[in-house]
Amino acid sequence: MGISSPGIGSNIPVDSIVSKLMAVESAPLADYDKKSASYLSQVSAFGNLSGALGSFQGVLAGLTSVSSFQTLVSTPSDATVMTASAASTAQPGTYRVNINQLAQAQTLASGGYKTTTAAIGLGAKTTINFSLGTVSGGSFGIAGTQLGASLSSGGLSPGSLSINNTVIASDGTTRSARLLADAINAKSTTTGVSAKAAATVTNATLFGAAGASTFGDIDTSGGGTYALSVGGVEIAAQATGVAGGGAGGVSAASIDAALTGNTAVTRALADANITVTGTAAAGTLQFTNADGSNIAIAEAVTGTVTGGIGNSGTANIGSSTTAVGSISLVSADGSPITIGGTNPAGAGLTAGVGGAYLGASFTADSTRTSGNIVIDSSNNTLQGIMAAINKGGFGVTASIVSDGSTGTTATPNHLILTSTATGATSTMKITLAGSGGNPPDPDLVSLLGYDPGGVQNLSQKSAAADTLATVNGIAVTSSSTSIGGAIAGVNISALKVGSSTLSVSKDSGSLTTAVSGFVKAYNDLTNQIKQLGGYDPDTKTGGPLLGDPTLRNLQASIRRQLGTSITGLQGTSLTNLSQIGISFQKDGSLTLDNSKLQKAITNNFNDIAGLFAAVGHGSDPDVKFASSGTNTKAGDYAINITQLATQGTLQGTNVLPAETVIDADTTWTVTLNDTTPPTLANTATISLPAGSYNPSQLATLLQSSINGVSAFSNAGATVTATVGDDGKLKLASTNYGSKSNIHIATATGTDISAVFGAGASADGLDVAGTIGGYTATGSGQTLTGSPGAPVDGLKLTITGDTVGSRGSFGFSQGYAYQLNSLAAGYLGAKGAITSRTTGLNNTVKDIAKQKDAFSARLVDIEARYRAQYTALDTSIASMNTTASFLTQQFAALAKQ
Incomplete structure (x- = not known):
């Protein structure tokens, strides 16, 4: 039977000997752990460096745009009247602003209906066209009839007339239309209604x-x-x-x-x-x-x-x-007028709420969309009409409002139509046409027919109106509450009627903050680099990245870029940071001289941006900087244009007659800005309302009908329609380039040849040319420098009408822009820090594998040692047994 416990038979300390031997054999394991800890320490250090560099880049990202350094502050004296924002192109100054009227959308209401689901009319197919435009001439109000016969002798007794719940002062002396109009106008500030006496x-x-x-x-x-x-x-x-x-x-x-x-x-x-x-x-x-x-x-x-x-x-x-005579009432804001009093008939008026356009005309706005809905037996209810209008997406929304009336004869439900945009050009005109030679359903006409220059079956609850204001005494108009262009570079948001001054000044505070932020961000990064790669002579210890080439290269690159003057700037004397008070200290950090910065702000406010951001300036104002890439090099580049960008067009060959008749049920198929292969969403069918149109009206109809297609507008595709001096109609895509095109085909009704003749479609062309003599690629009006050249990634927008030399374009990369690009090269999935960290992590993994392999060998070594010493123990135990036996035998022999 073998020995079960090593050393028992021989008294040799096998376990102790093996343990000591294994301690010597496993000594290299500590080296593996030491190496791993060292590499992991570097990984952690690079993580800290990445975080610090990321924070630095975050600050730089906000400093790469010109707007970060050329902001202006706009401060109104009365913020309840208006607010304002100023772009870098604005001129500092003080402006007087009077808001006289706020823009609003038009709202129309129908008469009452008992339910929202009952059929309206007989269900005959009726096409309803909505167009938006402007009302001109005339007024909105009520035309009265001849004054009461007794008025000329007895006057209008007190309390006989009230307007918008305000009693009009009248008595026995109010005996003519003129005197009554004077009495009404005396209250116009309160009522919002003025009166005009008609000629007697x-x-x-x-x-x-x-x-x-x-x-x-x-x-x-x-x-x-x-x-x-x-x-x-x-x-x-x-x-x-x-x-x-x-x-x-x-x-x-x-x-x-x-x-x-x-x-x-x-x-x-x-x-x-x-x-x-x-x-x-x-x-x-x-x-x-x-x-x-x-x-x-x-x-x-x-x-x-x-x-x-x-x-x-x-x-x-x-x-x-x-x-x-008689009087007519005019609402100042186009809202309904409420007539009351004990004897409004004496004033030639009828008690109740009313108002309509009088003597006005409607002109469709070609820049606004136009749309059609079809109402038949499937949707001829208030709910069906509302849904059809809202689905159309052509600038009008519909809702149903109940006035709360009850009873067996009550008709509480009203269809409410509202223009989705504000402004005087958002006035609605609604026309109805039948199908197949039949007239439109008369009940639908009674519900929806609305022409500011004709029959108005809907009642206007609020008029489409512009914002009216004066800026330094100059009258300005805006279709919304936002007023732009009145003051160059300033956008005003009108809040209410009133007056305010507006102060526009340089935002030196934000600029100072931006520059100070740059200095602080640099110093924070520098301190982090020192901690990671520096050496402390007192403790005789170095940072985890001491001597690391990646860290040294980063530090050297940053200092080299900050020590180099900016090139490519045109028309500026600022080319380095010291000119605005930023300089290096002995310890390598930056310091900011605020007094020197303030002097630069005062004298060179618009030039400071060039020291930090990417800036492009062309000698030709129609060559504008769009963007640049990380490979774009600073410099001055000559611009040569061989081909200007054009728009896709459909040019008519017919001279339009004085009137062009569009038949009922006319539909055309329009393809706009299509691709290769074709895209289904780029083709749509438009319906043209039947009628007789002069050339201007026809152009407006086509433009608004095409632009009213939601699929087109959602894709940013629109057209313009113009009638040239030759009397021919031209449709043009508003986009430029090879992706700009327009084609029209007849679907039903009037053939397109009646408008365009033979027609000639031409697809758009991309701009072509060179930047600095290097090849550039055109896309629409954008010219982009080709890869591999100094202009790689430089994008310029080319407008104007000149081919050939277009002057020079200066491009510069400010310090923040350069350092941001530098940081991007170290960060990210393919950055130097990521690559370095990946390498270190892979090394740690290799060390772990080596350690595991060595540990596996130690098991074998320990097993060998134990086998050897176990064999020795067994051998010695056997010899000890033999010796004991012999001793016993010798002892026995000796006794014998």
């Missing part, structure tokens, strides 16, 4: 009818007298004893003579603001007072008189009639 005109049949006079010759031979006055002016008189038709008698002819030419009568009438039309002899004589004052026509008679107004050969006992 005497009855058209007062002196005759059907072209024949009814004024009989005056006969005073019976002993009477006669006098005819108009507006208090005596125009004819006859003394007693004159027979009818006698010499010097009053007749239609004598009245006409008195009213013709420069006579005493005509002068007196003119002084009374009264004009004359027609003649008494023809029975058409009328008198007009333009200001709306009453006109009294009186016949004064004494004694026996025959003849006169409407009287031929019969007794005239005298007469008096007063012509009164």
Whole structure:
């Protein structure tokens, strides 16, 4: 039986001996751990360096744009009236701003309907077209009828009329349209409504009818007298004893003579603001007072008189009639007018809420979209119409609002239409057309028909309006509450009507903060580099990256870039950091002299950006800097253009007639800015409302209809339509380049040849040319320097109309831009730090594998040692047994 415990048989300390031997054999394991710890320490150090460099890059990223250094502060004196922001192109100064009106969208409302799901009309297919544009001429308000007959004698009693819940002051003296208009205008500040008196005109049949006079010759031979006055002016008189038709008698002819030419009568009438039309002899004589004052026509008679107004050969006992005018109300902001009071009819008005455009015309805006919806038996309900409009996406939204009325006869549901954009060009016009030669459904026309220049079946609740303002006394208009362009580089946001001053000044505080942030970020990075790669003579220890080439290269590169002057700057004297107060200290850190920086801000505010950001300036203002790449080199580059970018066009060959008729059910298929292979979303069908269009209207119709296609607008694809001096229509994609194209084909109805003739489509071309003599690639109006050249990645936008030499373009890379690019080369998935860290981690893994392999060998070594010493132990134990046996035998023999 073998020995189970080493050393028992031989008394040799096998375990102790093996343990000591293995301790010597495993000594290299500590070296592996030491190496791993060293490499892991470097990995951690590079992690700290990456974090510090990332923080440095984060600061630099905000300093690579010109706007970071050329910001201006805009401060309104009254922030409740307006706010403002200023771009770097703005000029410092103080401006006076008056906001007189805020932009708003138009809102229209229908009459009431009992339910939202009941059918409207018979379901006949009806196409409804929505177009947006501007209302011109006329006014929005209420046209009154002739004032009450009793007003000229008794006036308008107090409380008879209220407008927008404000009582209009009136009494027994309010006896004419002019006086009533004056009373209404006295309250216009409160009501928002003004009044205009229509001209007062005497009855058209007062002196005759059907072209024949009814004024009989005056006969005073019976002993009477006669006098005819108009507006208090005596125009004819006859003394007693004159027979009818006698010499010097009053007749239609004598009245006409008195009213013709420069006579005493005509002068007196003119002084009374009264004009004359027609003649008494023809029975058409009328008198007009333009200001709306009453006109009294009186016949004064004494004694026996025959003849006169409407009287031929019969007794005239005298007469008096007063012509009164009417008024019209105008809403200042296009909102409905509420009429009330105890006797609004006396003022020629009807109680209730109303208002419509009067004497106005509508002009479609070609820059706005136009769209159609089709209503038939499947969707001819309020809900169906609302859904169809909202799905259209052509600048109008629909909703249904209940007024809360109840009862069996209540009609609480109203369709509300609102323009999605504000501004005067957002006024709606809604036209309806039938299909297949049939008229539109009359019930739908009653619901939706709306033309500011015609029938208005919808009521306007708020008018489309622009923001109206003055800036330093100059009137400005904006379609939204944002006002741009009035002050170069400044955008004003109007909040309410009111006045404010606006101060625009250099934002020296932000610039100082940006420069100070750059200095601090550099110093923080420098301190981190010192901790990681420096040597402490006191403790005689070095940082974990002491002597590391990656760290040394990074530090040297940063210092080298900061010590080099900026090149490529045009028209500036600032080329290095010391000129704005930044300089190196003995310990390698940066310091900032604020007084020197403030001097630079005062004298060279716009040039400081060039020291930090990527800046591009061209001698040709139509060559603009778009962007640059990490491989773009600073320098001055000559620009040569061999081909300008063009737009895809469809040029008509027909001279458009005065009127072009578009038939009902006309649809065209439009393909805009399509690709190769074709993309389905780039083709759509448009519907053109039936009608007769002049060339300008036709261009507007096509432009707005195409731009109203949501698939096009979502892709940023739009067109312009123009009629040239040659009378031919041209459609052009607003995009430039080889991806710009437009094609149209007839689907149904009027053929496109009626508008474009044979038509000629031409796809757009990309800009072509060179930058600094190096090849460049064009895409639309953008020219990009080719890889491998100093202009690699430099993107320029080329506009204008000149080919050939376009001057020079200077490009410079400021310190922040250069260092940001440098940092990017060290960071990221392929950066130097990442590569270095990956290498160190791989080394640690290799060391771990070596350690595992060595540990595996130690197991074998220990097993060998144990086997050897176990064998020795067994051998010695055997010999000890033999010796013991022999001793016993020898002892036994000795006894014998």
